[in-house]
Amino acid sequence: MHFFSSDFKLGILGGGQLGKMLLYETRKWDIQTKVMDASPEAPCKISCNKFVQGDLMDFDAVYNFGKDVDVLTIEIENVNIDALEKLEDEGIKVYPPSRALRTIQNKAKQKLFYTDHDIPTVPFTRFAYTSEIEDSIQNGGVQLPFVWKSAQFGYDGQGVKIVRHLDDLKNLPNVECIAERLVDFKNELAVIVARNTSGEVRTYPVVEMEFHPEANQVEYVICPARIDEAVAEKAQKVALKVSEHLNHVGLLAVELFQTQEDAILVNEVAPRPHNSGHYSIEASYTNQFEQHIRAILDLPLGKTDSKLAGIMVNLVGSEGHTGDVVYENMEAILQMDGVTPHIYGKKQTRPFRKMGHVTIVDENMARAREVAQKVKETINVVSR
Numbered sequence: 083m084h085f086f087s088s089d090f091k092l093g094i095l096g097g098g099q100l101g102k103m104l105l106y107e108t109r110k111w112d113i114q115t116k117v118m119d120a121s122p123e124a125p126c127k128i129s130c131n132k133f134v135q136g137d138l139m140d141f142d143a144v145y146n147f148g149k150d151v152d153v154l155t156i157e158i159e160n161v162n163i164d165a166l167e168k169l170e171d172e173g174i175k176v177y178p179p180s181r182a183l184r185t186i187q188n189k190a191k192q193k194l195f196y197t198d199h200d201i202p203t204v205p206f207t208r209f210a211y212t213s214e215i216e217d218s219i220q221n222g223g224v225q226l227p228f229v230w231k232s233a234q235f236g237y238d239g240q241g242v243k244i245v246r247h248l249d250d251l252k253n254l255p256n257v258e259c260i261a262e263r264l265v266d267f268k269n270e271l272a273v274i275v276a277r278n279t280s281g282e283v284r285t286y287p288v289v290e291m292e293f294h295p296e297a298n299q300v301e302y303v304i305c306p307a308r309i310d311e312a313v314a315e316k317a318q319k320v321a322l323k324v325s326e327h328l329n330h331v332g333l334l335a336v337e338l339f340q341t342q343e344d345a346i347l348v349n350e351v352a353p354r355p356h357n358s359g360h361y362s363i364e365a366s367y368t369n370q371f372e373q374h375i376r377a378i379l380d381l382p383l384g385k386t387d388s389k390l391a392g393i394m395v396n397l398v399g400s401e402g403h404t405g406d407v408v409y410e411n412m413e414a415i416l417q418m419d420g421v422t423p424h425i426y427g428k429k430q431t432r433p434f435r436k437m438g439h440v441t442i443v444d445e446n447m448a449r450a451r452e453v454a455q456k457v458k459e460t461i462n463v464v465s466r
């Protein structure tokens with residue numbers, strides 16, 4: 083099949099920043115695209131060939147959108163999977179495959195998949211309703227403290243809550259959920275695995291999330307992770323195992339905990355380009371978005387090594403600011419060497435909304451880390 087400068091059409095479900103960055107690559111290779119998103123102001127709107135406004139969870143909307151594309155992919159996992167299955171049955175190539183998506187979309191199913199396949203993960207109990215947890219605690223089942231996670235539709239920490247007292251359960255929605263052991267981890271790591279339809283596989287280097295010591299928010303994604311080689315190898319091995327058993331096609335970002343004893347446990351996976359791979363646009367031989375396209379079109383996968391040390395800083399809306407966005411001190415960060423800001427194109431900011439990111443590259447990791455801190459202290463995402 084000819085993909086480049088041809089009639090081939092790639093469909094993308096979701097029109098946010100991940101889709102927008104995927105479209106830099108389809109533009110680079112002159113691949114025709116069609117994108118669907120619920121918001122008429124989706125960041126993808128200006129760079130795709132055709133934009134369709136529609137609800138990603140609606141069967142008809144997804145089915146009708148997918149009928150006339152050659153390959154269909156996603157940039158968010160909350161999409162109507164029944165529609166994807168029907169499209170697959172009718173011969174449309176859907177990557178990631180609907181089966182893998184179905185396992186991933188529900189956190190309880192995802193966790194059972196890990197235990198079924200002997201993939202190390204944090205011990206958990208599954209509940210049909212949050213209201214059943216109290217009984218379990220009283221009967222000596224679940225122990226406090228634990229981490230409550232809604233099985234479906236969690237995103238960016240919203241479906242996750244640390245429960246320390248019985249009272250904390252009161253404010254949680256009464257939905258299907260899991261209660262997971264609270265891990266005292268040394269590091270949060272991530273590995274992106276790329277797999278094409280022929281089964282060729284490549285992993286990116288292990289990255290590390292560095293947290294703010296008080297706010298408990300990820301401040302920096304650092305590549306390569308500052309960990310022992312043996313731990314990095316173990317993390318990559320576990321990530322490969324997940325990708326293989328899922329029969330995944332495309333990118334799979336595997337989020338991991340490194341425990342105090344250096345065990346590696348899978349936290350969760352995302353079947354698409356991921357925040358933890360944004361550094362690759364500036365730092366890698368093949369960035370994650372190009373790699374995703376190579377994988378789903380069954381092209382040879384690109385080299386995943388880094389050319390330089392890379393650090394990514396998320397640009398999130400400042401607290402106390404809601405409304406039309408302004409990026410303060412952009413000129414100041416643009417004066418720093420090796421600094422590239424990415425602005426996603428969301429018109430409205432609100433506290434903690436992901437509005438963009440900044441990548442810092444340098445031959446020297448310690449220097450990159452210093453510059454990253456300066457960037458973080460300098461730039462502000464506020465409202466007008």
Ligand code: ADP
Binds near residue numbers: 236237262337
């Ligand atoms: P989301 O899907 O919202 O990203 P995650 O499952 O990744 O949810 O959880 C968000 C964050 O909460 C993690 O990055 C980690 O910092 C923390 N977390 C999640 N599970 C646990 C756990 N079992 N023990 C300790 N911290 C956890």
